[in-house]
Amino acid sequence: MIDTHVHLSDKRFDKDRELVIDRAHQVGVKRFIEIAYAPEIITRAFALQAEHPTISLCVGIHPSESGRVPLEYLGELRDHARHPRVVAIGETGMDFYRDYAPREAQEAWFRAQLALADEVGLPVVIHQRSALEDVMSILEAARPAAGGVLHCFDQDVATMRRADAIGFKLGLGGVLTYGHEALDVAVREAPEHMLVLETDAPYLEPEPRSLRRNEPSLLPRVIRRLCELRDWTPEQAIAITTANAKDLFRAAW
Numbered sequence: 001m002i003d004t005h006v007h008l009s010d011k012r013f014d015k016d017r018e019l020v021i022d023r024a025h026q027v028g029v030k031r032f033i034e035i036a037y038a039p040e041i042i043t044r045a046f047a048l049q050a051e052h053p054t055i056s057l058c059v060g061i062h063p064s065e066s067g068r069v070p071l072e073y074l075g076e077l078r079d080h081a082r083h084p085r086v087v088a089i090g091e092t093g094m095d096f097y098r099d100y101a102p103r104e105a106q107e108a109w110f111r112a113q114l115a116l117a118d119e120v121g122l123p124v125v126i127h128q129r130s131a132l133e134d135v136m137s138i139l140e141a142a143r144p145a146a147g148g149v150l151h152c153f154d155q156d157v158a159t160m161r162r163a164d165a166i167g168f169k170l171g172l173g174g175v176l177t178y179g180h181e182a183l184d185v186a187v188r189e190a191p192e193h194m195l196v197l198e199t200d201a202p203y204l205e206p207e208p209r210s211l212r213r214n215e216p217s218l219l220p221r222v223i224r225r226l227c228e229l230r231d232w233t234p235e236q237a238i239a240i241t242t243a244n245a246k247d248l249f250r251a252a253w
């Protein structure tokens with residue numbers, strides 16, 4: 001399995017990060033894409049990947065951080081993006097659910113990161129909340145050359161088809177176990193090349209939500225639900241989602 005979206009640098013892993021990584025390896029998570037979404041987190045994530053050969057990085061400015069990080073940081077972000085262990089740009093997009101950053105700042109950073117992704121030839125990891133139409137129309141106009149993933153996908157068939165039309169994949173995590181009907185239908189009907197796994201740990205623990213923190217070793221819970229929806233065996237689900245993730249990130253691993 002490949003966890004295509006995780007925040008191992010998060011403070012909530014400070015006490016037991018090495019155990020969390022070990023547990024994930026033990027259940028068969030072979031690769032983590034660590035999403036480093038603000039300047040301080042990027043610094044921490046680079047230190048973490050230096051200790052762990054199974055961690056790759058996605059670097060960017062989260063929509064909620066876009067109000068406090070000046071656009072001048074783009075030069076530094078470009079340097080980070082050229083590091084051999086960096087496989088994607090993001091998470092970027094727009095979030096109008098929380099108002100942590102003005103809309104103009106969110107859109108400016110979103111457009112800047114789409115341009116950066118094309119410039120360095122990497123896919124983009126998209127975060128959107130309560131901003132679906134704005135985010136999709138910007139993506140459809142920009143058509144990022146290396147594609148990307150709609151992280152934490154929780155939409156319907158129509159959005160799935162729009163994503164497929166621009167070469168985007170769907171990040172499936174804990175939300176898939178929450179019984180959202182439109183999402184279930186979209187995942188049943190999606191072409192199999194679109195489906196990748198993610199945890200977004202420490203957020204969004206899959207059902208049963210008992211641990212109050214998500215971690216990559218819980219990915220088998222997502223696999224179980226994906227198998228129910230697609231009538232796949234776990235082996236099939238793992239083989240398909242792993243191949244899709246490698247394709248998305250042009251992986252040599």
Ligand SMILES: [Zn+2]
Pocket residue numbers: 005007035091200
């Ligand atoms: Zn995230």
